[in-house]
Amino acid sequence: MGKTATRDAYGKALAEFGKDERIVVLDADLSKSTKTAVFKDAWPDRHFNMGIAEGNMMAVAAGLASTGKIVFASSFAVFATSRAYEQIRNSICYPNANVKICATHSGITVGEDGASHQSIEDISIMRTLPNMTVLCPSDGYETKFCVKTALETDGPVYLRLGRLAVEDFYDENTVFEKGKGKVVRDYGNDAVIFATGYMVQQSAAAADILLGEGIGVKVVDIFSIKPIDKEIIVKNAEKTNFVVTCEEHSIIGGLGSAVCEVLSEERPTKVLRIGMNDTFGKSGTPDALLKLFGLDGSSVAEKIRKALK
């Protein structure tokens, strides 16, 4: 199994789709890191560096979109969302501008750069905005599908990407459906984990570990956080005895909250939210941090094992 960072898959997909001349790409001095530089190499005339000025970048994107462009604006997730939040709200979401905010370096697997650069609240603040679609792919293949979905969506999209090279979980033949969750492990009805981003791989690893102990876990990839697949959530909550959510994000406002919102209205269910427990990250290698914050496969398995006792 190969490894691909979702940011690499993003840059590649963007360059490939770049033959559509409506596409314009903006970056805030991070194009080599966000991989929009790959697009720039292919389509230099339609890539504009906005410098270290994310607020201006988002509002410029809205201006470009008002003329019929499809604009992809990239930076690290912390700066793309938190710093430019109000520009995204008023210049992009309010007029439903056709801007795709593709943010890399989300979550704690940013690693050594530390807490200042590890975005753990971006899903929360992006999904609260009217008109915004929120997508969080787990591997390179799913990323390409999400970039295509963003391109085909008329309106704002937030695409959450990672820095770390992660295991290819799917392949070129995998069929994804817009707005639909995807069952990736189906070992039984002891628990279901709704996971997003890199936590899909970690949750699958947890399910594999627990299978060896006779605990049957189902894992569902919720790459479309908004709109969210209510049907798959409710259906699996009904079938299983225990609902878990898993994300490389704060347990406040992210996937865990989104799943709880669905279940509290449709089928009140007890939910274990696994993620960053209302705390900032820190410097370290991605693997060390996943372990420290209990987000690696064996930690996730342990939490479920304990809860089921």
Added chain:
Amino acid sequence: MNEKELHNLKTAATKIRRNIIVSVSAAKCGHPGGSLSIADIVAYLYFKEMNVSPEKKDDPGRDRFVLSKGHCAPALYGALAERGFFPKEDLLTLRRWDSYLEGHPSAKTVPGVDISTGSLGQGISNAVGIAIAGKLDKKDYRVYSILGDGECEEGEVWEAAMCAAHYKLDNLCAFVDVNGLQIDGPTEEVMNPNPIGDKFRAFGWHVEEIDGHDFNEIEAAVKKAKTVKGQPTAIIARTVKGKGVSFMENKASWHGVAPNAEQTAEALKEIDAYAAALETEGRGV
């Protein structure tokens, strides 16, 4: 500019001022002071300069206008109504729940509004985006924007200024309405943004400094901007907040308050008297 053109612009600006008072009064809230200070610039753009009309409101080649100081929507709506983008009587529905005339300009609902604004500092960035698109598509439309002097306290204005100069956006022309007042008082007391012209110059813009109520100066500056190559133009326009309604002039307190019935009558009396004088003068033109 010949006398007839000047007379027409004065008449248009007076109609816009009347629309501002009538609409803000009907809404019982809104921003008359800064709307009145930009009425002449808006009149020049919509009645002389810009290649826009209701028939081609979606024409990709049309000139664009971005009201970065979005709270002055009554001036923009007042001009759009006079140009026939929507019925004048609808101005009386400004800010109402069942109206398309949002409190701040909404491109989604208001015919003729190119971009939604309201949050200060963002409009000029939006204008930069439209200007970049114009260059990319090799279109010769021009992008006009009006900022407030208080608005220049927003850091984003200077991010946008840096970006416009960097990309040599000579198709962009931004007015700064320097009426010297913001909600909390004189700009120089609240947070001094001056000297604004020097700041734009330092950021690489061509700068013109004018009297924002003198149509000849407005025209000269706009014409000059069109000849400048490789640089955006900032027109620093000295204006009077509340211009045209004596009791509102130069008073920060009229930034965001609607006149009551009595004050409305007094304001309209003054505007209508000026309009009547213009009409008499017009017969001689």
